[in-house]
Amino acid sequence: MKLALYMSQHNLSPEDMAIKIEDCSASAVLKWSRGERVPRVEQQRRIYEITDGQVTPNDFVLDQAVEP
Known part of the structure; x- marks a missing residue:
């Protein structure tokens, strides 16, 4: 799950997550x-913990992947 989606579903602002x-x-x-x-x-580990595993480090890596 993307961080933005998690934040939206849980009504969290960037300030709340910070x-x-x-x-x-x-x-x-x-x-x-x-x-x-x-x-x-x-920080990725902390996000994983806060979101109970719903946002994983792979979610950030996949955003940075370059398509062939």
Whole structure:
């Protein structure tokens, strides 16, 4: 599941997610949710924990995949 979809389904703003993740800004969360940036590994782990595994590190990697 994409981070943006999770946030939408749970009525979470970038600010809300940033508070839950603890070591990031709301603007960083917004960029991740738009696929503009990829969170660091530690942040990906935290997102996985917060979302009970609904948003995985693969969800971020797949956003960055280049199509042949």
